[in-house]
Amino acid sequence: MHHTIDPVMATGFKRVGHAMADAARRETLRHFRVRGLGADNKDAAGFDPVTIADRAAEAAMCAVLAQERPDDGILGEEEGAKPGTSGLTWVLDPIDGTRGFISGTPTWGVLIALQDASGPIYGIIDQPYIAERFEGGFGVARCVGPTGETTLAVSDTRTLSEATILTTFPEVGTDAEARAFHAVAKQCKLTRYGMDCYAYALLAAGHVDLVIEAGLNAYDVAAPIAVVQAAGGIVTDWSGQPAHEGGRIIAAATPELHSAALEVISNAL
Structure with missing residues (x-):
């Protein structure tokens, strides 16, 4: 609490x-x-x-x-x-x-x-x-x-086929993490790269729908989590657990989009 x-x-x-x-x-x-x-x-x-x-x-x-x-x-x-x-x-x-x-x-x-x-x-x-x-x-x-x-208000995008996804590095993290990201990205409408924390700001503002990253530290994610959640979005790790200690992060505009992306990730890992 x-x-x-x-x-x-x-x-x-x-x-x-x-x-x-x-x-x-x-x-x-x-x-x-x-x-x-x-x-x-x-x-x-x-x-x-x-x-x-x-x-x-x-x-x-x-x-x-x-x-x-x-x-x-x-x-x-x-x-x-x-x-x-x-x-x-x-x-x-x-x-x-x-x-x-x-x-x-x-x-x-x-x-x-x-x-x-x-x-x-x-x-x-x-x-x-x-x-x-x-x-x-x-x-x-x-x-x-x-x-x-x-x-700030997240979008109402619920399906991967309508989603814009962002990550900072095309290689994402390990080879396995990259495969998982690209499996999700392949199902999305648009993929963009290279934004660091600005990706989460764009998610909170409703311009992109999904941010998926790996290898992050606590100081990389604490502020983005607070901003995205205040805007109505959801941020967890790749198994749906709290993410504020860093690691593998997924931020999504809606619970439906979050669930769809998590399912693709779990199948790809």
């Missing part, structure tokens, strides 16, 4: 979330599309980049929390876990989609989530370059962007 949060507390949490998003927006934009921005590789076996922008944005968000919510826990991509005493944890990904960031594509985002022991209860997906912020939780499901404010 989730914490009971009264409206005054909820207003405070939202204020802190936006303060962190504003702080991270300033830091990421200082470095985005700057030629010669270096990236360190975190993965000896491949390429998992981290930049000065990742580190600066997370430090800026942690500084907000140190002042505003010092008793809350923090789980951040760059600085790791800091236990708290309140029973609440902020899950932070300063730049989700660093590969996109260093390539200059405006498809990365800053992820901020508040969760209790049961999972995420509030989330923000912020795209600083196009000044677009998706927010979900505490009775709110909205996007504020260049064209104003809109309410």
Whole structure:
């Protein structure tokens, strides 16, 4: 069961979330599309980049929390876990989609989530370059962007044949995971690639219907789960269980679409 949060507390949490998003927006934009921005590789076996922008944005968000919510826990991509005493944890990904960031594509985002022991209860997906912020939780499901404010609501797509599906990498994960994804995608109307967290924002806004990914971390998914669920969607792992610890993720607009995709996945694995 989730914490009971009264409206005054909820207003405070939202204020802190936006303060962190504003702080991270300033830091990421200082470095985005700057030629010669270096990236360190975190993965000896491949390429998992981290930049000065990742580190600066997370430090800026942690500084907000140190002042505003010092008793809350923090789980951040760059600085790791800091236990708290309140029973609440902020899950932070300063730049989700660093590969996109260093390539200059405006498809990365800053992820901020508040969760209790049961999972995420509030989330923000912020795209600083196009000044677009998706927010979900505490009775709110909205996007504020260049064209104003809109309410987030998932599509009513119920069948794979009518669905648009998104994933970040065509190879998805392992060979088996890729086979499972492509088995679903083959039955969908349209397949798109390369969006990182922005895929979940588009799902929450009703523009795509299905996001299927593998190999994710907790900080990759907490905010997207909160935003998609606030917009009326469903997010689980590939066996229909809670997904906020990461791993294999399926996000769908409707329960019918979710069930249809899960069935194809289970048959393909």
